[in-house]
Amino acid sequence: MHKPIQPKVTLVGAGPGDPDLLTIKGANALAEAQVVLYDALANEEILTYAPKKSIKIFVGKRKGCHTYSQDEINQLIVDNALTYGHVVRLKGGDPFIFGRGSEEIDFVESFGIPTAVVPGISSSVAVPAYQGISLTKRGVSESFWVITGTTSDRKLSNDVALAAQSSATVVILMGMSKLAQIVNLFQNQSKGASPIAIIQNGTTPKEKIGVGTIDTIQQVVAEKKLSSPAIIVIGEVVRESNKLKDFYHDYLIEKR
Numbered sequence: 001m002h003k004p005i006q007p008k009v010t011l012v013g014a015g016p017g018d019p020d021l022l023t024i025k026g027a028n029a030l031a032e033a034q035v036v037l038y039d040a041l042a043n044e045e046i047l048t049y050a051p052k053k054s055i056k057i058f059v060g061k062r063k064g065c066h067t068y069s070q071d072e073i074n075q076l077i078v079d080n081a082l083t084y085g086h087v088v089r090l091k092g093g094d095p096f097i098f099g100r101g102s103e104e105i106d107f108v109e110s111f112g113i114p115t116a117v118v119p120g121i122s123s124s125v126a127v128p129a130y131q132g133i134s135l136t137k138r139g140v141s142e143s144f145w146v147i148t149g150t151t152s153d154r155k156l157s158n159d160v161a162l163a164a165q166s167s168a169t170v171v172i173l174m175g176m177s178k179l180a181q182i183v184n185l186f187q188n189q190s191k192g193a194s195p196i197a198i199i200q201n202g203t204t205p206k207e208k209i210g211v212g213t214i215d216t217i218q219q220v221v222a223e224k225k226l227s228s229p230a231i232i233v234i235g236e237v238v239r240e241s242n243k244l245k246d247f248y249h250d251y252l253i254e255k256r
Contacts, residue, residue: 007081007113011101013094013120014038016127018203019045026118033088035080037073043204046090055084070100074107081113094122098148098173122146124171127202127231131209132241135169141237143168149175149182149232156181164189169235176228179218186214186234195238195248200230211238211247 010029015021030036030049038047040060047056059068059076068076081087095101095117105115124146128135135144145163149156149172156178163170164185175182176198186194192215200208210220214234220226239248 005082005085008086008115009077009081009089009105009108009113010086010116010118011089011091011095011105012118013099013122014043014046014090014092015121016093016123016203017043017201019043021121021126021203022046022049023118023120026120029116029118030088030090033086034084035087036090037077037080037087038090039092050088055080070103074104077104077108078111078113081108082111091120092123094120097122097124097146123202123231124173127199128171128197128233130203130207131197131199132243133197133233133237134240135171135233135237137237137240140240141167141169141235144171144235145169146171146173147175148173149178161185164191169233169237172232172234174228175232176221176226176230179221179232182232183214183218194234195236195244197233197238197241197244198226198230199233200226200228202231211244 012026012029027049033050033054035055035057036047036050037057037059050056057076059073077087077089089104091099091101093099108115125135136142145168147157147159147163147170151157160172160182172182192213194214196214196217197209197211198217198221208224208226210217210224210226212220238244
């Protein structure tokens with residue numbers, strides 16, 4: 001006699017790319033999964049934590065290439081939970097930082113299916129850290145903004161203009177297509193000399209980085225052929241990084 005299906009959904013943050021940055025709790029949840037739905041920013045090596053017999057479904061979205069719409073993903077989560085039992089929804093970074101995790105949880109719970117959330121290490125913090133960039137530093141930066149570069153209506157967030165007026169560190173996710181606009185906003189605040197780092201595929205073997213100032217970064221991006229997925233970090237803490245300070249030391253000498 002078969003046990004009745006007990007549907008459950010666990011939303012797991014996969015971290016920023018390095019599979020070793022998956023949490024122990026996330027690995028434990030995967031080990032109990034009947035089905036794993038994973039996105040484009042989740043390192044596929046992490047799938048080895050799931051049972052070999054579990055069903056693994058790629059539901060990733062990239063700019064201009066969506067395997068499933070968000071509504072279809074929501075329904076897939078529910079359908080698989082009702083059919084197979086425990087579904088792990090594996091999302092890159094932290095699922096509640098621009099990951100639409102709360103939307104998925106709300107949809108699942110509307111069917112009376114129990115849910116759990118395992119936070120992930122957000123790329124907004126981890127990717128700069130891998131380059132020695134501390135988003136806050138005593139005497140340099142008292143706070144940081146984390147902003148989406150592209151809103152749901154495909155426009156640059158209005159918060160970027162507000163952040164440009166502050167002395168805080170500014171971290172922009174999904175902002176590469178809006179880089180010219182971002183540069184313009186900071187230049188309008190007389191911050192053309194502000195340090196900036198752009199880190200592509202952070203914490204992975206494919207990581208690439210470009211550093212400069214607001215005034216020079218577009219040329220750096222072109223020379224290094226940087227593209228999405230990438231994180232933009234703006235602020236004096238970039239200059240303070242042990243890994244990057246030599247660049248800024250040499251840059252200042254050249255500018256004299």
